[in-house]
Amino acid sequence: MTFFRSNRTLLITIAVAIIIVFLATRGMSAPTAVSILLSGLTLGSLFFLVASGLSLIFGLMDVLNFAHGSLFMLGAYAGWTIYTNPRLILNTAPLGFALIAGVMLMPIVARKISLPRVARYVAALLAAALVLLSVRDFPLQKLVAFGTTVSGQVVATVDAQESLNAMLTRFALMLVAGIVLSFAWARREKANEETEGTKGTWSRIGAMTGLLVAALVMLFGRDAMEQVVLGTDSNLRFVIALLVGAGTGAGLGALMEFGLIRPLYARPIYQVLLTLGLVFIFDQVVRLVWGPAGAFMQMPGWFANTGKECPAPNLIDWFGLHCDAILVLGRPFPSYRLFIILVGVVMLIGIGALLRGSRLGMIIRAGVQDSAMVEALGINVRRVFTIVFALGAGLAGLGGVVATPFLGVYPGMALEFLLQAFIVVVIGGLGSVPGAALGALVVGLARAYGDQVVLTGIQLPFMTEPFTGSPAIARASTVLIMVIVLLLKPTGLLGKKEG
């Protein structure tokens, strides 16, 4: 009996959901209903990838990361760029690596030198000037290739790359800027904070060298690497894109947490305000570099066959045929969407395994409950924060790449998915990953049914004609669900944190 009482919210929700689903699908043919269900699961899977990170980050660090949707978008753009034409990344990543490598020098510098305040401000300004000088007249927009790529051929941005000498100058300037910035940042207390010892210093130097070597390899080998990437099979490129997208998300997330959010732990409201500023910055950057329009990604080969034998009659046959659609109860359903569902489920299982089965997961779960206590037990909670932030951001980036063949890339996707992710975490409960999964399910299904209502109408039991609504109603419906949940149970269906 106590099982029913303690889980009563969940059970009531499930009961209400079943009733709603039953009413909504009456009068609908079985294939349509299943099609809507699968579409709902697809959307839900994408929302889960964004929302799970958001939920974990809030649960552990009490930071509501508004920039999560932007990380999703940036992962999508990064994956799309690698897939379509990696020239942009091969030319810009070395500069970024140079700057980061320069700044990483900071603790080593801080141990010996601590400049007076005025000198530090001057150094910071000098570093900013060097950065601007380094990127002066950089043909950023020209490096982006919008055409769909054909294996083995380079898309028409042929003379947009600068000469190697020019790029090396920029690289050197960025490196110097990074080093000057580390001088500007170095203070006595910063050296003591990172008491790494000699071993730590050597590993730091090793990391810096690794970054610089990678950057130089990318610069010198950029033409060759471009050809190699474009020459590989689209499926392998897609896998690379997935890794790059997730990596971009994770890297950016770690950088954000370390450089921007960590200094503001004493002022939590400002953490939120800062992430809001980052949303704006990322949006502007994307619009400037890739243009405001957006683009599509060519479907990877596994999901692209549209020959005579397609759509595949069932899942087993699909493995041989690689059709773009599979017959589900007689109706063709895009096979890529099933892949999205698969990724979502795999990630859910993966995160669950991480949280329940590993030491890091145990620390995370403990930190969600009481982070001060975890720190009191001697665990470096700050480092776990960075790891969790990177993990959540990486998931969002992965979600972005996974969404791209389905939805394309466009600057608006950041805010769109951010809002839906908020709705998901509110419904599911901040800090809970199963809650995020449940919320994603609810929101995804609501969106799918909403789209169906807009398209063909739904036969409600007491109306003579099918109920149709404008697209606005479909969009507003999920927001209204969030309002209702916030008013009735602010901590969400499976939430652990008290408001």
Added chain:
Amino acid sequence: MSRKNLPLLILLILLVIFPFALTLVTGQPIDKGAPRFWQGLLIQVYILAVFALSYDLLMGYLGILSFGHALFFGTGAYALGILLKYAHWSLPAALLAVVALTAAQSLFIGLLSLRVRGVYFTMLTLAFATVGFILVEASDFRNWTGAEDGLHGIELPDFISPILNRLTFYFVALAFAVVIYLLARRMVDSPSGRVWQAIRENEPRAISIGYNTLWFKVQGVVISGIIAGLAGALNAMWELSATPQMMDSGMTINALLMTIIGGVGTLIGPMLGAAVLQLLGYTLNATLGAVWQLAIGILYVLLVLFLPYGIVGTWRNHGASWQQVWRERIEKWMGTDQVTKRGSSNVKRET
């Protein structure tokens, strides 16, 4: 008139004579060319200053972070637009209706949302604002709101038309900003205002003293909402249209930006922040071109990191000590400070 208010009074006088001064300086007539352009720019500053002020009442004095403030602004704009254009009401009646409408709306939203705290309240306000934006942009209501294009062609009486009589509009906007500022200052210095600040500092303690904090918070939301709605209505009068951009998240972010730049919890700060943002935006747009919004974003992040109390806030915190330090330096340099005057007699006493 206390000495503290002297700088503000001087600023007000400067703003009043600014159009005439500009005419004298540039030699152009007051309703054409540069004077006209700058009047327009300053009118926008006044409108946004009032909007930022209303946001600061919530954020700085009540400690409530709302991400849906653009809802009130947009409602004021659209309500005025619809009443003037389709219902053909007179301007005073429409303005009164805007006050009533935004009061009812903010009362409703306040009573609903203030039952939850912190992050949940913020997200709830975001949700309400999103619903508002969706409704205003929906094609269902095209006949009333003009959907994505917005509501255009609002007609105003000639004497206050921003096209024909921009100078009148300038003074009306300036008077509006001044009156709202004085009202807000009166409210903030009143006993209710003290309770607001108590709620911001430590709500459980305020409750334990015996204040019904929910009522005070609702009060704050309603007052803030009405002011924002009036600012929105004035904006609709200025632009002679009401567009969905007046209700989207960009507008709320603008308010946030202005409050942070100027200084949270100071009333004059956000107004100054509005001026800084508008003028800075205009200058950056002229110099940097397409990158100017990115520059503003980076500036915002730097402010949040390094100057969290904004211009006015930092001045109030450190201004007195900076004044002291610089006064001492100047005196030392001029030889009129106490140490030099006493000079050698000091040294003798020590030995």
